[in-house]
Amino acid sequence: MSQTNKAIQQKSTNSNAKGVKVLLISLGVIFIFIMLVIPMIAVITYAFQDGLKAYQEAIFDPYTIKALQLTLLATVTAVAINTVFGLFAAWTITKFKFRGKQLLTTLIDIPFAISPVIAGLVLVLTFGKIGWAYDFLNAYDIKIVFAVPGIILATVFVTFPFISRELIPVLSAQGTDEEEAAALMGAGGFNIFRKVTLPHIKWALLYGIVLCTARAMGEFGAVSVISGHLRGKTNTLPLHVEILYNDFQLTSAFAVASILVILAVIILILRNLIEYKAKKAGEK
Amino acid sequence: MYVELKNIDKSFGSFQASNDVNFGIEQGKLIGLLGPSGSGKTTILRMIAGLETPDSGDIYINGVRVNDIPAGKRGIGFVFQNYALFRYMSVFDNIAYGLEVQKKSKEEIKDRVSELIKLIGLEGMEKRKPNQLSGGQRQRVAFARALAPNPQLLLLDEPFAAIDAKVRQELRSWLKDMIYKIGVTSIFVTHDQDEAIEVADEIIITNHGRVEQKGSPLEIYKHPETPFVAQFIGQSTILEDCTRLNGFAEVKPGEKAVIRPEFINITRKDEVQKYISAVEEGTIEAIAYRGSYFEIKVRVKGILLTTTAVLEDVYEIGEKVGVLIYRLYIFDEDNAYLLENKAMVDINSVFI
Ligand SMILES: Nc1ncnc2c1ncn2[C@@H]1O[C@H](COP(=O)(O)OP(=O)(O)OP(=O)(O)O)[C@@H](O)[C@H]1O
Ligand SMILES: [Mg+2]
Numbered sequence: 310m311s312q313t314n315k316a317i318q319q320k321s322t323n324s325n326a327k328g329v330k331v332l333l334i335s336l337g338v339i340f341i342f343i344m345l346v347i348p349m350i351a352v353i354t355y356a357f358q359d360g361l362k363a364y365q366e367a368i369f370d371p372y373t374i375k376a377l378q379l380t381l382l383a384t385v386t387a388v389a390i391n392t393v394f395g396l397f398a399a400w401t402i403t404k405f406k407f408r409g410k411q412l413l414t415t416l417i418d419i420p421f422a423i424s425p426v427i428a429g430l431v432l433v434l435t436f437g438k439i440g441w442a443y444d445f446l447n448a449y450d451i452k453i454v455f456a457v458p459g460i461i462l463a464t465v466f467v468t469f470p471f472i473s474r475e476l477i478p479v480l481s482a483q484g485t486d487e488e489e490a491a492a493l494m495g496a497g498g499f500n501i502f503r504k505v506t507l508p509h510i511k512w513a514l515l516y517g518i519v520l521c522t523a524r525a526m527g528e529f530g531a532v533s534v535i536s537g538h539l540r541g542k543t544n545t546l547p548l549h550v551e552i553l554y555n556d557f558q559l560t561s562a563f564a565v566a567s568i569l570v571i572l573a574v575i576i577l578i579l580r581n582l583i584e585y586k587a588k589k590a591g592e593k
Numbered sequence: 594m595y596v597e598l599k600n601i602d603k604s605f606g607s608f609q610a611s612n613d614v615n616f617g618i619e620q621g622k623l624i625g626l627l628g629p630s631g632s633g634k635t636t637i638l639r640m641i642a643g644l645e646t647p648d649s650g651d652i653y654i655n656g657v658r659v660n661d662i663p664a665g666k667r668g669i670g671f672v673f674q675n676y677a678l679f680r681y682m683s684v685f686d687n688i689a690y691g692l693e694v695q696k697k698s699k700e701e702i703k704d705r706v707s708e709l710i711k712l713i714g715l716e717g718m719e720k721r722k723p724n725q726l727s728g729g730q731r732q733r734v735a736f737a738r739a740l741a742p743n744p745q746l747l748l749l750d751e752p753f754a755a756i757d758a759k760v761r762q763e764l765r766s767w768l769k770d771m772i773y774k775i776g777v778t779s780i781f782v783t784h785d786q787d788e789a790i791e792v793a794d795e796i797i798i799t800n801h802g803r804v805e806q807k808g809s810p811l812e813i814y815k816h817p818e819t820p821f822v823a824q825f826i827g828q829s830t831i832l833e834d835c836t837r838l839n840g841f842a843e844v845k846p847g848e849k850a851v852i853r854p855e856f857i858n859i860t861r862k863d864e865v866q867k868y869i870s871a872v873e874e875g876t877i878e879a880i881a882y883r884g885s886y887f888e889i890k891v892r893v894k895g896i897l898l899t900t901t902a903v904l905e906d907v908y909e910i911g912e913k914v915g916v917l918i919y920r921l922y923i924f925d926e927d928n929a930y931l932l933e934n935k936a937m938v939d940i941n942s943v944f945i
Contacts, residue, residue, distance in 0.1 A: 486677035489644055494691035494742060495665035504690070508681035 352570055355563035367553075367564035375541045376549035377568065379460065383532075383545060384525040387464040391521055392514070395472025400506075402473075403480035404488070414477075417470050428466050429534025432459060455537035460545060463531035468524045475517030479510050512587030519583060523576045527569065594653075595620035595778050596641065596746060601650035603636055603802075610636040611647065612802040618795075623772050624780045625793030629825070633802040634782040635674070638748050641780070642669050654746060670739030670777075672749040676731050678723040684710070684734050685719040691742035709737040712771070729760045736768070740775065747772070749781035753788065765792055786826060790814070798822055816931065820849075820924040827853040830899055835921060837894050840871050840936030844923055851922040851929075857900035859891060859908075860915040868917060871936035875916040877908050891916055 357364055367373065402414055420428065436442050436453040446453060453459045483506075491501045507514075529547040536543040538552060546569055553562035594617030603611035610633045618624050626634045639645040641652060643664030652659050659667055679687050688709055692702045710716055713733035715726075723731055732752060739747060752768065753761045769792050772779050783789050789796050790810040798805040798813065798821075805825075806818045817823035824831060835841050835850040844850065859875070866872050878897065879890040887902045893916050902908065920933045 486673055486675065487679055489664075490671065490673060490677045490738075491679070491690065491694075493642060493644070493664050493669060493671050494694050496690070496694045500694065504682075505679055 349570055352563050352566050355559065356567040358563075359560045363560050364564045364567075367558075367561035368568065370561070372541050372544065373546075373549060373561075373565050373568075376544045376546045376565070379457065379544065380526055380546040382457070383460050383464045383528075384522055386461050387468055387525045388518055388521050390465050391469050391472050392518060394469060395474075395476060395517060395521075396514070398473040399476035399480050399510075400502075402477055403483075404485055417473055419470075420467050421470050425463075425467050425528065425530030425532075426534055429463055429531035432463055432466065432531070432535050436462075454535055455539065455543060457543060459535040460532050460543055463535045464525050464528050467528050467531050468521045471521040471524060472514065472517035475513045475520070476510055479513040480506070483509050512583060512590060515583045516580070516587070519576055519580045523573060523580075526572055526576075594618060595622075595655055596780070597651075597653040598637070598641070599651045599653070601637075601640065601647045601652065603633075603640060603645065603647050609802050611640070614650070614802070614804055616797055616804055616807050618778065618780065620778050621776055622778060622794045623769065623792065625789035625796045626780055626782045626799060627786060627789040627793075627796050628784065628799030628805075630784055632799040634784070634799055635750055636802075637799070638671075638750055638780065638782055641746075642671050642748055643667050644671075668742075668745045670742070670744030670747045672732075672735045672739050672747070672752050674750040674754055674782075676723075676735040676755075678731060678735055678738070680723050683720050683722060684715060684726070687723070687734055688737045688741050691738065695742060705741060709741055713737045728756045729764055732756060732764060736771070740777070744777065747777045747779040749779065751782050751784070753783070753785075761788075768792070798825065800825070817922060817929050820926070820929050823851045823922040823924050823929040827855075828899070829853055829922075832896060832921070835896075835923075837896070838918060839873055840918070840934035841921060841932065843935065844921075844932070845925075848923050848925045850932075851924065852898060852918070854888075854900045856919050856921065857891075857898055858917045858919065859889065859900060859902065860917070862913055862915060864915065866915055868934075868937045871934050872915045872917050875914050877910055877912045877914060880908060880910060 356367075398413070398417060402410060433454050434440050436446060436459065438454075440454075451458070453462065487505050488501050491505050496504070527547060528545075529551075532545055533548055533551075536545070536548055538544060538548060540549075540552070544552065546565060550562050550566050550569070553559075553565060596618040598614050598616055601611050601614040602609070612633075614633075614637060626637060628634050636645060640647050641654075643659065643662065647660070654667065654669075679690065682690065685706055688706045689702050692705060697705070706719075710719060713736065715730060715733060718726070718730070723734065726734065732755075736749075736752070739749075749768075753764055756764060765788060781792070793810060795807065796810055796813050797807045800821045806813055806822045808816075813822060814826055817826060823829065829851045830853075832850040832852055835852075836844050836846075841850070859877075860866065860872070873893045875891040875893040875898070877889060877891050881888045883901075886904060887906070887908075889900050889902050889908060891898050891900065891914065898916070898918075908914065917937070918934055919937065920931055922929055923932045924930075
């Protein structure tokens with residue numbers, strides 16, 4: 310008798326736990342649906358509301374293509390620069406002991422902490438007409454503010470913690486023993502990096518690159534301040550979307566936005582693929 | 594001398610990890626670096642290898658001062674305390690790495706690695722990753738990896754520390770045989786004195802960054818030169834005041850004594866005593882079974898002594914026994930010497 314009671318009780322606690330589980334899952338799904346899925350669907354439907362032709366026109370508009378090119382250029386350059394920088398920074402921070410290490414680690418995080426708009430303003434203040442570097446830059450005929458280099462600089466600035474942040478935990482967990490062992494056998498720094506360190510950080514590095522790419526493509530605030538919105542010259546995709554939107558060209562705006570959405574989806578798939586592969590490599 | 598350290602000092606911040614370290618090692622010898630935790634053993638090893646730079650002093654290997662030669666060019670094999678195998682490389686690639694760095698030909702590498710894998714008895718496991726090996730197998734791979742480029746000197750930092758007792762015993766003799774077979778001069782660090790005594794040709798004892806004594810295991814055991822060594826080696830107990838004991842009246846005040854189980858013999862009350870005047874009366878206070886012998890605590894004139902008895906001799910707690918102390922290590926601040934029981938010696942001479 311008491312046993313059946315117990316069994317019933319257990320069943321009820323079990324079904325309680327199950328209820329909580331279902332509740333939490335549905336909450337999560339609903340939240341994601343409202344916040345992410347519906348807006349994304351909205352973007353796509355809006356983009357196509359005037360038919361395929363209007364969509365095509367918006368996409369193949371020369372300004373859109375220019376903006377796409379600039380976005381890709383800024384992204385690729387920023388990711389390349391940050392990969393190199395992130396590797397160096399993470400390596401330095403984890404493999405050497407030196408004064409001010411804590412400070413350097415904190416400095417790397419600054420772009421996470423300050424608003425991108427402020428980052429853009431800082432760049433304008435430094436390199437713009439009122440900036441202290443202006444005379445020097447002018448003398449050599451280098452244009453940064455309201456020009457492509459400024460866009461790239463802003464993107465680099467905003468995204469630079471992503472890669473080093475991914476690498477630092479992995480590198481510091483590894484310690485320096487394996488590198489020392491390799492160095493003792495006479496291996497040079499590059500060989501050690503390629504053969505010993507890189508296999509270890511490969512997945513974290515790829516993951517960092519993906520995150521960095523996603524962030525770089527979507528960057529708006531800092532770029533908006535420094536670009537000057539010169540159509541066909543310093544307009545990136547997100548800025549172009551804004552301009553179209555403000556011009557009440559809604560269909561075009563959403564069509565261009567859909568490019569960004571598609572790129573984001575591609576990146577997300579890449580991200581999951583990397584995570585899956587890394588997990589498998591870790592299990593081996 | 595093949596390896597020589599002269600007046601080596603090394604500090605980490607304000608902490609002195611090596612304090613005027615001097616020693617020399619002959620070619621082909623297997624040396625044990627023995628000392629308590631934190632006594633600077635690893636630091637010495639890392640300085641010889643070139644992973645750490647001494648603040649002052651000179652290191653010579655084969656007659657060449659190596660202070661300014663980078664680690665990779667010293668021709669040293671190093672087995673790390675935790676092995677530090679390359680975890681993303683197979684056993685084969687781990688062992689081959691040093692040879693690849695030397696730009697040896699493919700065939701040469703293959704031959705050498707196969708030879709080493711055979712030597713360490715891991716045939717058929719070439720493709721495994723380090724985390725698919727047991728602790729003992731990893732240790733062997735680390736050993737083979739260090740040996741692959743034919744080092745002139747092999748350094749091993751606590752090579753058995755991470756291995757359980759039984760396998761450790763096997764690996765010890767295995768390693769000793771291997772090193773003799775190859776004939777490479779080797780220094781290994783340990784804080785286990787049994788290990789040092791069993792494996793090493795010569796032992797260097799470190800304490801607080803200094804070298805306390807260097808000598809064969811027997812020398813160190815029989816003639817400890819410093820109070821630290823006298824206390825550190827063997828299963829030593831310190832006696833603050835030993836003048837009470839029969840035959841040790843001449844010990845000066847301020848001198849202390851070290852006693853080890855093997856310095857003491859206990860006999861039954863009714864047994865015939867050979868050295869009557871030297872034998873003390875003691876009471877057994879504790880008996881512990883230690884596998885192949887008994888450890889016995891016996892109190893003599895208020896002093897608690899530890900000794901051993903074979904399994905055939907069964908004593909009881911509270912039993913009164915005869916206790917004979919053969920000898921003691923007497924030491925003060927600076928010196929240590931061996932003192933035989935005077936009462937025992939005297940009787941002997943009368944009989945002869
Ligand atoms: N890189 C370092 N920075 C600061 N102090 C250090 C460093 N390396 C070693 N020490 C200190 O130097 C002392 C000697 O260290 P070492 O590693 O040589 O000891 P050990 O004899 O090998 O000890 P163990 O048996 O525990 O491995 C220790 O007190 C340690 O704290
Ligand atoms: Mg150590």
